[in-house]
Amino acid sequence: MELKLPLTKEEIRSLRAGDVVTLTGTIYTARDAAHKRLCGMIExxxxxxxxxxGAILYYCGPCPAPEGAVIGSCGPTTSSRMDAYAPILYAHGASGAIGKGRIGTDVKAAMRKFGGVYLLATGGAGALLAKCVKSAEVVAFPELGAEAVRRLEVVDLPLIVGVDTTGEDVYDRARPL
Amino acid sequence: MSIREVSAASLSQAVYALFLKACVVPCRDVLDALEHARQQESGPAAEVLRQLAENAKIAEETRLPSCQDTGMAIVYLDIGRDVHITGNVTEAVNDGVRRAYRDGYFRKSVLSALDRVNTGDNTPAILHERIVEGDRIHIWAMPKGFGSENMSAVGMLKPSDGVEGVCNFIVECARKAGPNPCPPVVLGVGIGGSFEYAAYLAKRALLREVGSKNRDARLAELETVLRERINALGYGPMGLGGRNYCLAVHIDEYPTHLASLPVAVSFCCHALRHADCEI
Known part of the structure; x- marks a missing residue:
């Protein structure tokens, strides 16, 4: 399924955990330190x-861009470290997040309430994901280096829907063998 | 007996070359194991393994690191006792790391623990030195990602817990880790020694070739049993469900105190990277 940003509320609600999708449009990188700052500013x-x-946040701290490249390697980081902040960002308009690993029940509740989707990028596929990034610009906190907020234009970013607006979680499907 | 002189500059240069090489693509043995795993999976798990194979190819072609977490620099030095290093060893290693992370466009992830101020050059490295026989220096460079590092653990078990207790502890670590350490993972395990030595052995066991058999038949059997028990949790690649959560368990054992049974588990994601050389 090919998704074009921005997503409408209906599009977000139609996504189901486990859907394999590609994403095209504008997203923003933000990880530990940027989340702390954003929530501090909101407060x-x-x-x-x-x-x-309507923003989609990407939990990512990329490598520096080599000469002539748009960005360095840029895979996802572990989402649960953003759990303390994510509900605040959903309450203030965010539509989704891209990361890896499980997210907490408070985050899922906020996603249900405000209409947010959690998307999984493949951890450790940083070179592959970098190929999907067509432009990158630091828009906040440049002093944070890799943790600065970057506006990324992405084309066909390969993702899997992790948690949908019904609260369904793809990780719950793993069953003992 | 003659003492061989090695300059700090040549040590620095060797460390530099090793990190430039190691940070870009996971080890061949890991890529082979991932390819083998791919043939056994279906659905989203197969899709992520397909992406990882493609990712490794792109990394090799573009020299972009396969994973943006180019880690903290772990360095093991086995220094022959007949070597005299002229200059500062720690500074030489840090200088090699500093230049490699700059010239390779690798991420600088190292910061002060409490204030969270980035050092800007990925130093200091973590340096483990051993004095061994001979007049050579063997260097291992391991850029270690911390998504998996965060799942690692040390348990000071009771002697009465025995082998079963040790196995249960390790499986429980994997159960709690779930999708977080970027599976398929390789687990290094240290059994015995002391609190810090068990952790040292566990981390160092990650350097062993994936797919190689433990030289100790009893530990080899334990490795197989543990891998099967962990994979039976069904978490699979990236935790999306499947048969391949753990590519390998590498165990090292050392005598311990009669009052204790230490066990350490060092998690490494599928981006297991290391390189070594001798100077």
């Missing part, structure tokens, strides 16, 4: 450096 009532409305 302080400060304007955010980019609009969260």
């Amino acid at each position: 302080a009532g400060e304007p955010l450096p980019f609009s969260l409305e």
Whole structure:
């Protein structure tokens, strides 16, 4: 299934855990330190450096771009470290996140409430994922280096729907052999 | 007896070359094991293994690291006692790491633990030195990702827990880790020694070739049993369900104190990377 951003609320609600999809459009990288800062700004009532409305966040801290390249290797990081912040971001307009590994029940509840989807990128496939990135620009917290927020234009980013808006979790399908 | 002189500069250069090589593509033995696993999987698990095979090819062609977590630099030095290194060993290793991470466009992931201020050059490395016989230096470079490192654990078990307790501890570590360490994983296990030595053995066991048989027949059997028990959890590649969560278990054992039974489990993701040389 080919998804084009931005996704409508209906499109998000139609996604099902386990769907193999590709994503094309604008996403924002944000990981541990950027999440802490964004939530601190929300709490302080400060304007955010980019609009969260409909945003898809990518839990990723890329390698530096070599000469002539748009970005370095850029696979996902473990999502559960963002669990403390994710519900706040969904409440402030975010539509989804891309990461790897399980997410907490509070995050799933926020996704159900506000209409968010959790997408899985393949951990350790950083070179493959970098090929899908057509442009990258730091839009916030440049001093955080790899953890700065980058606006990425991606084409056909290969993903799997991890948790859908009904709360269905693809990881729950793994069964003892 | 003659003492051979090795300059700190040549040590630094060797460390530099090893990290430039190791950070880009996982070891061949791991890629072979992943390919074998791919033939046994279906659905989303097969899809991620297909992506990993393609990813390794792209990394090789483009020299982009296969994984953006180019890790913290772990370095093992076996220094022959008939070698005299002229210069500062620690500084030479850090200099090699610093230059490799700069020139390779690898991610600088090292920061102060409490203040979280990045050192900017991926130093300091973690350095383990041993004095051995001879007049050579054997160097191993292991860029170690921390998604898997975070799942590692040490257990100070009771002697009465025995082999069964040790196995249960290891399987329980895998059960708790689930999809987080980027499976298929390789597990290094250290049994015995002390608190820190068990962890040292576990990490060092990751250097063994995947698919190789333990020289100790009893440990070889334990490795097979553990791998089967862990894979029977059914987590599969990336935790998406399947038969291949664990590619290999590598165990090393050392005598311990009569009051204890230490066991350490070192997780490594499918991006198991290391390179070595002798100077």
